[in-house]
Each structure stands twice: as structure tokens, then as C-alpha cells.
Ligand SMILES: Nc1ncnc2c1ncn2[C@@H]1O[C@H](COP(=O)(O)OP(=O)(O)OP(=O)(O)O)[C@@H](O)[C@H]1O
Ligand SMILES: Nc1nc2c(ncn2[C@@H]2O[C@H](COP(=O)(O)OP(=O)(O)O)[C@@H](O)[C@H]2O)c(=O)[nH]1
């Protein structure tokens with residue numbers, strides 16, 4: 434298949450077997466969407482369906498199209514051709530390989546022509562270490578990484594090594610990583626991003642929100658003008674809270690007027 | 698009749714995979730028979746019989762390697778499935794002996810591995826993996842996409858010819874390619890041959906002589922101070 438231009442999700446049915454109100458979702462290259470909904474509503478299921486190129490063969494009976502067509506099987510059977518990177522909710526690795534060896538193996542698996550694995554591994558580690566306070570080293574075993582380091586490495590791996598046109602992220606905010614920096618680094622790239630999120634900042638940053646309840650996509654909300662304005666304030670507020678969090682983390686005492694002026 | 702033999706370490710999801718495959722095969726109008734070979738305990742035969750009403754059986758291999766046991770009983774099993782008017786015989790073996798593989802030429806060999814089992818597992822399971830036509834990787838839902846992909850590459854290194862198919866055997870996602878492979882398998886001919894060579898089995902202890910001391914044994918033996926040597930009867 435040539436350039437990826439769009440991805441389409443054809444609605445299926447919810448947990449109770451009832452059809453989904455939203456019958457079709459089309460995402461174009463450059464779109465950022467977030468998936469919102471209560472815990473247990475089926476957000477992870479939705480992006481897993483996308484990652485598996487569901488074809489009426491998952492419990493939700495959804496179908497995924499790429500450029501309006503049924504994707505070729507090689508997308509699933511040959512990782513080097515897979516246009517999707519998924520950053521799962523997992524905060525632990527089961528693999529006991531050293532980080533460097535693992536990344537090298539993954540870089541080889543994903544290697545698109547013309548990329549140099551050595552350089553890729555360096556850049557992946559650099560990227561990961563921009564997101565986490567505790568640097569990840571190449572010789573550490575994957576199983577020894579903390580939850581935050583694991584997520585940082587997965588995000589870096591997806592961005593640098595996979596470097597796919599479609600990126601799915603399951604609750605990046607729960608990762609103990611630098612969210613602001615993460616969003617900044619990610620949004621530099623023109624891709625389809627789909628964020629599963631409970632975080633107002635991430636939700637308002639996207640072009641639209643896919644609302645899920647009881648396993649069904651209920652509606653799609655475009656981010657409106659008022660929300661966009663609100664988004665800048667929410668980001669500011671969020672930055673203030675992040676700074677507070679950082680101060681607490683490094684053992685500082687707070688002054689009592691830390692929030693002065695920010696809530697205006 | 699078509700034969701598909703499924704092997705893999707314990708709890709990797711063999712029964713779960715076969716259960717979904719059987720459902721889909723029945724939907725397509727196939728008549729399945731199921732044989733389980735295990736060392737000392739199994740209840741898959743009862744479960745699948747209750748679930749689908751298909752003919753099922755089990756054998757306990759006891760002190761025999763389950764894969765050797767499979768070689769011994771497969772002829773009878775094919776006859777049994779035939780008498781029950783079945784179109785497909787599915788065999789699940791415990792796959793505990795990492796030197797053997799139960800697959801036969803003329804039948805489909807399916808290895809089931811779990812994505813959670815560590816990156817070195819493919820190096821450890823031997824012919825069970827390297828001789829399989831299809832390798833189903835289960836439990837991908839429990840690991841990251843990156844780990845799944847590296848695990849997959851490790852399998853392909855060991856078994857360049859095997860077709861790797863990822864499946865979630867809890868929900869039966871990704872089972873269709875396996876069902877297709879089963880349906881594409883030609884009907885088995887009469888003179889089936891075990892695929893690959895079984896390991897050497899020349900040891901008199903293996904065949905049941907329990908006396909202690911090399912003096913009681915023959916074939917390739919070994920004394921404390923010596924390397925292996927040959928002793929005739
Ligand atoms: N369309 C559907 N059809 C059938 N089952 C579904 C559907 N959607 C979700 N489920 C089931 O609902 C359960 C919860 O779904 P999921 O884990 O995707 O929720 P979530 O929104 O990601 O929750 P959390 O916010 O806690 O991560 C799962 O067992 C899943 O299989
Ligand atoms: N999460 C998850 N669990 C699985 C999957 N496949 C199998 N299991 C579980 O693994 C356990 C063992 O499965 P079973 O089919 O009995 O394995 P067998 O011993 O190889 O026949 C069961 O509890 C299954 O529900 C999978 O793809 N994902």
C-alpha cells in the first residue's frame with residue numbers, strides 16, 4: 434500500500450450487543466483525536482481494535498479501513514510494514530533483555546530502509562530521557578525499569594523506532610513522565626494521534642473527542658472555539674500544578690502563595 | 698480426513714486456541730474430532746465434548762514421552778475419527794519433551810507459544826517450534842506491542858519457515874488465519890511419517906532397567922572415572 438492518508442473505523446456494537454450510534458469515524462493524516470469515557474467503558478478496547486485492524490473478528494465487531502480500503506494482511510504479519518504504533522497501558526516489561534539489546538532487536542524488526550539502527554537506539558534513549566527524571570541506561574535490564582521509565586521508553590520506541598504514520602497512546606498521563614514535554618515532542622510530527630485520556634489538557638488539545646460509554650462510540654465532539662481558549666488556561670494551570678509536583682518531589686517546602694495569579 | 702496436531706508448553710493457550718478454531722470450523726460445516734495426549738492429567742476432552750458435542754478422547758502417556766505416545770496412537774486415532782465420520786482430527790499434546798515434536802508430514806503442525814514467556818523461550822523449545830507449520834502467539838494482550846514484535850522476531854530466527862500468527866485466545870481474535878490453514882491442509886494419506894528425527898534413545902535406563910551401576914547396563918555407558926564407552930550385551 435502507498436502513503437497512508439486516512440484511517441476509518443466502522444462502528445460495531447457495544448457490550449450489550451446494541452449497535453454503536455456512531456457508524457463511521459474518519460481520521461486524516463495530522464488529526465489528533467482523544468478517546469474519553471468512564472473507566473471500563475471500552476477505551477482500550479477501541480484502540481486495540483484499531484491496532485489489530487479489526488475486521489468483524491473482535492467482540493466489538495468493528496472494522497478498520499486504511500485509505501478507505503481493507504488493509505493488507507502484511508500489516509499484521511510483518512511489523513516492518515505495520516503503519517501503527519501502540520503505546521499500551523502497561524507499566525512493566527516482561528522481557529529480561531538489557532534495554533540496548535531489546536531496542537536493537539526492535540529496530541531491526543521495524544527497520545524501514547535507509548535508517549541506521551545505531552543512531553536510532555541513541556536517539557530513542559535520548560527521547561526517553563527527556564521524558565523521565567531517572568535516566569534509562571542501555572545496560573539496564575528491561576524488567577528493572579520503573580513504571581515511568583517503562584512508559585518513557587515505550588513512547589520513545591514508538592516515535593523513533595516505529596516512526597509510524599498512526600500512533601495510539603493509552604493514558605500517557607498515568608506514566609509519571611513529563612507530559613508537557615511529551616505532547617510537545619509528539620505534536621511536532623504530522624501523524625494521526627489517538628490518545629486515550631482522562632486528562633483535560635490532552636483532551637482539549639486534540640481536534641476532536643471520541644466519546645465512549647458501555648463499549649459504544651456515542652458521539653464525536655469537535656473542539657470548539659471556546660474550548661480552545663479554555664485549553665490555553667488549562668495548560669497554564671496544569672503547568673503550575675506540574676511545578677508544584679516537581680517541588681514536592683525534590684523535597685521542597687511550599688510557600689503558600691504558589692498559586693497566586695494563576696487562577697485569574 | 699485432515700489432521701492438525703497442536704503442541705506447546707503448558708498453559709500457553711492450546712486448548713483456548715483450539716476451542717475457537719473448533720467453533721469456527723463447525724460453523725463452516727466441518728465435523729471435528731479431538732484427541733488430547735497428556736502425561737498424567739487432562740480434562741480438555743470432557744470440556745470440549747460438553748461444549749460442542751463432538752467426539753473427543755484422551756490418552757495418558759505415563760512414562761512415555763507424550764510425543765512418542767502420539768506416534769504410537771495416531772494410527773488408531775485416525776481410524777477412530779474416521780469411524781465417527783469426522784472430517785478433521787485435532788490433536789492437542791502436552792509438549793513436555795523438548796527434544797521431540799509430534800507433527801507428521803501430511804498433517805498441519807501448530808505450535809502455541811505465549812508472548813509472556815520471555816525472549817529466550819523460542820531458543821529453548823526445540824523441534825516443537827522449529828518444525829511447526831504455524832506458530833500461534835497468544836497473550837499479546839498482556840505485553841507491549843514492542844515486546845510482541847521482538848518476541849515474534851525471535852521465533853522467526855529459530856523457525857524461519859513457520860508462519861507466525863498472533864491471537865488473543867481469550868476472545869478468539871486472530872484465529873481466522875489458523876482456521877484457513879487447517880482447511881487448506883490436504884487430506885492425510887495412509888502412510889504418515891513423523892516429521893523430523895526423534896532424539897537418540899539408546900539408553901537402557903530409558904527403556905526401563907533400573908539397576909544401579911553401569912555393570913548392569915549396555916549400549917553407551919559411563920563409569921565415574923571414564924567418558925562414555927560402548928558395552929555390548
Ligand atoms: N464493544 C465491546 N463489546 C464487548 N466487550 C467490550 C466492548 N468494549 C469494551 N468491552 C469490554 O469491557 C471491558 C473494559 O474495557 P476497557 O478495558 O477497554 O475499558 P477502558 O475504558 O480502557 O477502562 P480504563 O479507563 O479502566 O482503562 C473489557 O473486558 C472489554 O473486553
Ligand atoms: N490474557 C490472555 N489469556 C489467555 C490467552 N490465551 C489463553 N489464555 C489463558 O491461559 C490459560 C491457559 O490456557 P489453556 O488454553 O488451558 O492452555 P493449554 O494448557 O496450553 O491448553 C487460561 O486461563 C486461558 O484463559 C490470551 O490470548 N490472553
Ligand SMILES: [Mg+2]
Pocket residue numbers: 476477478522603
Ligand atoms: Mg484502558
Ligand SMILES: [Mg+2]
Pocket residue numbers: 711712713741789
Ligand atoms: Mg490444554
Ligand SMILES: [Zn+2]
Pocket residue numbers: 762763764765794795796797
Ligand atoms: Zn520425547
